Amino acid sequence: MRALFFLHFLFSLFLHNISDARDTITSTQSLKDGDTIISSGGNFEMGFFSIPAAGSINRYVGIWYKQIPGQTVIWIANRETALTNTTSAVLKIVEPGGPLVLIDGKNEVIWSANASRSAQNPIAQLLDSGNLVVRDNREDENFLWQSFDYPTDTYLPGMKLGWNFLTQHEVYITSWKNENDPASGPFTHHFDPTGYPQLVTKNGSKELFIAGPWNGLRWSGTPEMDAYSPHYKYHVSISPREVYTRYDLINNPVLTRVVMTSSGELQVYIWVNETQSWVSALKVPRNSCDSYAICGANGVCNITASPVCGCFEKFTSRKTRVGLDYWSDGCHRRKPLKCKNGTDGFKKYSGIKWPDTKHSWFNTTMNLTECEHKCLKNCSLIISCTYHSCTAYSNLDIRNGGSGCLLWFNDLIDIRVLYQNGQDIYIRLDSSEIPAEPIRVESHASSKGKKVKIVLGCLLLLIVMIVLGLCLGLNIFKKSKKKMMKLKEWLELPLFDLSTISRATNNFSENNKLGEGGFGVVYKGVLDDKQEVAVKRLSKTSTQGLLEFKNEVICIAKLQHRNLVKLLGCCIQGEEKLLVYEYLANKSLDTFIFDEAKSKLIDWPERFSIINGIARGLMYLHQDSRLRVIHRDLKASNVLLDDNMNPKISDFGLARSVGGDATEANASRIMGTHGYISPEYAAKGVFSIKSDTFSFGVLSLEIVSGQRNRGFFHPDHSLNLIGHAWKLYKENRAWELIDVHLASSCDLSQVKRCIHVGLLCAQQRPEDRPTMFSVVTMLSNDNTLPEAKEPGFFIEQSVNKGNYSSSTQKTSSRNECTITDLHPR
Template identity: 60%
Template sequence: MRRSLDLTRLVLTSNGYIQHLKWVDWTKRWHIYYNLPADYCDTHSLCGAYGSCDIDDTPVCGCLEKFVARYPQQWEKGDWSEGCVRRTPLNCKKEHVFIKYSGIKLPNNKYSQYNKTMTLKGCRQVCSRNCSCTAYSSLDISNGDKGCLFWFGELIDIRKLSVRGQDIYIKMDSSERESEAGSKRNKAMILTLMSFSLLMAMILLSLIFLLHKRKKKKKLLLKEDFALQMFQLSTLTRATNNFSLNNKIGEGGFGAVYKGLLEEGQEIAVKRLSRTSMQGIDEYKNEVIYIAKLQHRNLVRLLGCCIQGDEKMLIYEYMPNRSLDSYIFDQTKKKLLDWPKRFHIINGIARGLLYLHHDSRLQIIHRDLKASNVLLDIEMNPKISDFGMAKSVSGNEMGAKTHNVVGTYGYMSPEYAVDGMFSVKSDVFSFGVLLLEIVSCKKNRGFVHQNHNLNLLGHAWKLYKEDKSLELVDEQLVDFCNISQVLRSIQVGLLCVQQHPDDRPSMFSVVQMLANESLLPKAKEPGFFIERDVFGEEKSGSQTGSSKNDVTITLLDPR
């Protein structure tokens, strides 16, 4: 009888791959990979354009031969979404060739055409004449001489198969055929030299072995493993009273969040991935990759996960006071937050972002900082949550550009919402919006004033120019607050939401400005200070009820 797998503990590596702690044979290892959502070669566009997914390799994504990563630094960090490009750029109007790739699952056929009668030779001629045609393949592998399939545009969802793979012919620059021939000549020369002397062959093999061993050792030194506790589905079912509606405390695009109570008395929050949510699968992977590696008192703590059958869940520490938006935007509960508590929350969020941007090993850009993604513990300490949209960047402060703009209207910086450019300064902008919301107990989006049509940023900027910033403060705080501290906080918020990223301070500077009484620079005009009421509502995915005032968006280029 085959023994059942023991999934009591997993190891998360720096490239986002989850491995079992024990060595198991090939069949069992395949079974583990099949059940884990951290790679899943069947995930749409997991490896991006011209990336090949191999379930038996680590990492699972690699570029096809003669292709290189489009953004190498992102690729090395396990973000393969931007895919690969040809090593030698292709101009199909010039001389080109077709390179054969064998043993693969053919790419997504959304932008493909087929012909049932044409031979492969005819396919080659047709594809060669059409500049938009990027590849062709046999339509029927059982009868390779008849019928062919053409692809137009970039190739995605390629997967390496060991047995049932097919052949595909991809259009390439003619120099690649020459380099291939040169490679063959080099191999022949090496074989000839090896035939002259067995001793030389042994030396060559020894050198190759030593170089490979050194490279592997270096790779292991760079790898950082994190043990992640695995929860049994039965344990979480009992803890949440069979995922009762009474235990449900939030919902978003990924699925629902439930409050749970473990048998030993520990309260937990269980994020349950919806089986129909593709957005949720990406968020799940991001949460595992990033949160498991982050440790800071102002970041929510990931306790473990559950992967069993079709169920995929993340387990967090439970935040009894739910999310910040449930306080500052509620006419009754906001009275519980006096100015010292609010200033404590502002400073805690700032320190959490400082850790993400400068002190963590990954340098994380959150990309969706907002009131509903700040949770409050029993002592009202703030903890940043929901890293489903987070990105890791290199030391380059400007970050990167993306075609997939994700985030929440009202908190997104202009350069990110309009051009897809995100950096640590994008988070600084979001922090500035959040700071002004905490001070005023007003939402940036949906803000209404009887004398103008500006949003909260525009209103704060107008008052600042007129030297009337105190009018922005929540009315219940005016007579019971440190006025100089409040005015200083408002000016810091306006510095953070300035139009141009270079004008905004770093989070290190923000923490310093909030902590001392040094002279602050003059704030310049903020970005997005005109209210445009063209968006709908959203549901929040944090440990709270629905937040119907922000819109989390994902703008995707058409595939």
């Protein structure tokens, strides 16, 4: 039941100290923090509170989550004017249907909420959504006033952000002034209706970040939304009456809130019951490319490039010097637009965040061809062409092949490269910059007979060639077709010709060799379009074959996450089996952390970021991806690093997907890498998502210490790295595990937390290990962690007929090849 409290004419409700919300209160009591005025039947309650950290006597009336440790406030009535030096306050309606007011002990109005109309029997109600409403007791939905129309810093599910054009009222969220002062700060988050509506974060009147327009699936500039799409759904409404967006939880799986922080970040928080804490699931801006218009007009930001700003093909920079300081003028077309019939055309650019849509026009019914014609016709006189012509177009909605029309005018602002879920845009250029299509000339009537003869001759020749082809290569054709059909069944993935790959890798030259693993050799390649790639070639002597090849293709191609390596395509031709990946210049993590010279190049903040990135990638595999995937071979050499040292999990040859809600399976053979395999998998062939958690725990300790688990040597004992970390943890000396190169840059509390989390992940029993969702949560906050239990394999292990026994190995081993141990079952 939803709790009600009635606000009658001249009837006062006092802040009071009670355990339950009541319909009427007749006595005044002293104000105390946490006093409850009203409680919803769901997750919220409303009452009186102060901010202990502020150390002041300021008091506020607000709404917070109930039954959650601490006090997470989501709305404040009197944020601008605190209650001070008072022991009582009154919340009342001055007259029937009049304003709802908060009056202090001096009978001064501290805050008021004007109702939209009068009512004879008004009541106030705190809904399960967290929305405080004032309504006529005879009506359910026609509210006189609601707090969702006047939010503070928190955007809740079901709340509308946007404009009501009839009342000229805008709903937006505003940051606190600082962490201890809830008064309105400088940062705001809006659904801006100018042009085609888009989400905008501002500092005062200055744009800081634009999430991009809605493209039917997500906000154009936030591809990470897909990772959370199973949990909520966005709605966008555009009409002459109002423009708004809201998001709703699907089946109410988790508590979620979006907060405009006092530091200018927009944070998405999710409540995690396991750790009893809020975890930050998404934060923007994420990096420098999220800064609004950082590369100027027509400039493109690419976070993996150096410098990050650049120009589209067919554009050139206005400045000759490099660096962000010289990009304020952006880029311009190599050849100016003439704005005459037949002088302009369009070039398609893909994989980007759509530009700012303040200067745009849209239509929901046009197709892409009509959109092109509309843009081409919209061209002003030459003297004003630069400022008043249509400069680009795209589909408005990218679902189901695309629909609708979105036109941009003037310069294109705030564009960035997106490596996942980027959109297409067609940009206007001088026609000389666009390759001409072949010209087709129709035959004259006098040549009709000749045309028929040519057509018949061509058909006859085609039939002869088909017959010869069938006769000469029927078996090869059938085999190839069978393989290709199977591949098509797996997924929609670009297929490369062997000749293309051979040319890209200089015929698989040794000079192009990047490394070698259980699958085979990996080569660097450069495709015909100058794109750099990494080509993994199945070795003829490899213990992995078509099954593992198919497994890797199926797993990685259907997964999209910033912390997973991106598969660009594959090739099966004859005996050759090739996988084509994005090229990552910094290669694998092990080449840094286990190298005496390179380990000095990555300081503690970078290592901590790498640990978090790997954790988020595993969380996506286990929980948020379309397939629940267990990697089974997570190790330092299978984590690649991009130009910005962002980690990307790779090598899915041993990965297994499990259906439905399954999290565990059995294996007929043990596959993985010594030092990272979990005890239950090594001994019984049982693997689960907790097997990956164990591997992550080992890898975290390796990243912190800069030493391998296998081959670890200490003069005082025969423990491996896990055992050494466990020993230091029990003796309260965990910080001694840290790599000596990190002494000057480490955050001691973060280091100790990472070691603690690593040991929690490496515990002997899988049920004692946390999920990766919990790991991400534990790494992102300062809440107290549970005590770690004895880890598995904390003494250097060796394999003996499938059983693991102690070893006093003293020498360091660099062998990290994936192994396959056969066991009878």
